[in-house]
Amino acid sequence: MDISVVIPLYNEEESLPELTAWIKKVMDTNNFSYEIILVDDGSNDKSWEVIEKLKENYQEIRGIKFRRNYGKSAALNVGFATTHGDVVITMDADLQDSPDEIPELYRRIKDEKLDLISGWKKKRYDPLTKTIPTKLFNAATRKMSGIDNLHDFNCGLKAYRSAVVKNIEVYGEMHRYIPVIAKWAGFGKIEEQVVEHRARKYGTTKFGMSRFINGFLDLLSIFFVGKFGKRPMHFFGSMGVLSFFFGTIMAIWIIAEKLYHIARGTAYRDVTDQPLFYIALVAVIVGTQLFLTGFVAELVSRSSSNRNNYQIEVEI
Structure with missing residues (x-):
């Protein structure tokens, strides 16, 4: 199988039909063999019912439902464990990530023999209360991790060589630092790609300001465990x-x-x-x-x- 698309989601019932149809169009146009793994992180709307209906129409779709909300890292970790594709693509379910980026991400992973490509939403539609703290965290992460060529560690749109997702563990708020985890695991061929950031079409953001505090603590954890975990x-x-x-x-x-x-x-x-x-x-x-x-x-x-x-x- 060429591509596995892993999509963690929480209360995204409105966007799922449009997103999956868009992904299918891109995949069929490029003749990719693929699967779409939708991980419902304990949604309390009708997201799971929508996934069940989509499953009836798309044989490529697989659904995983958590009993309660565990967080994006948990959803990604479980999704990674079930992938079968040579290249794994992660993207958010809110339609702010464009599936049209998938062919180029796949090509670069294959042709350039990269381990990971992280998207960079160079032009963002987020408020200053989100963009300014994000820039500070990205700067701190670059300094502590030594990965100087990434501008946006937390972009949901990423591409991985299959071996990467099968050999890393994501938990807590670690999803924002997956490039750092991959580097500490020995996957050093990490590059960046400018991707489109689309304005949110449905619903509201599911993340509050507490994620920045938790994210900073997780960055310290990654740094310590990665460098001194065995000594x-x-x-x-x-x-x-x-x-x-x-x-x-x-x-x-x-x-x-x-x-x-x-x-x-x-x-x-x-x-x-x-x-x-x-x-x-x-x-x-x-x-x-x-x-x-x-x-x-x-x-x-x-x-x-x-x-x-x-x-x-x-x-x-």
Whole structure:
């Protein structure tokens, strides 16, 4: 099969018939073999009834319905697990992503042998309350991930080589950082494509401002797990040793200063009267705790069933 189109959705009953008809037209025009996987993320409107009716008319459609709303990441993760296509396309169900972009995305994945193409909605129809925080997060993500060639990490329209979606796990609010997850998993051939952003035709956006806070926390999680997941001692231990070292140096300085004044018979302050003493004490305690945290994390990591789970690209 050429293409799997994975579409997570929540309360999108109005847009589904138009979207699926549009995708079918594009696929038939280009003679693609394809499947459309609609993942209903616990909708409370008639989205699932619409999917059931569409299934009767389109044999290419497959539907998955969650018992409750889990979030876009969960919908994508489940959808990825069921794909059969050589290239996987993800897009939103609100008609803001254009299926006309699919042929070019497919061609580039195949011809340029890319792992992932992320869409860039260069011209957007979103309000400033959404676009400004999005730009800030994209800038922070580029800085932390080292993926400098992407402008829009959270664009719903993306194309993947099948191996990518079969070897990554998406949860929480991680869907916005899939390129970062893919890079940490060893899929480094990541490019960008300018895509059309269409104004919302039906309903309202399903995302609130809380997604930015959750997204930032998830970015920190990805950064830590990706870089130190299999060697946590390198992170906690190094910070602990540095903190303990500086605390010890400050303590030695205080003691040496007291001994110096005693030897010369000059006045001096008690050790406990100096603010530096408490800073040194806190640094030593924090350093010890960080080191022990790294030690315990290392034990947990070595006891994990995934401790030797590595991505193998080719084996002959």
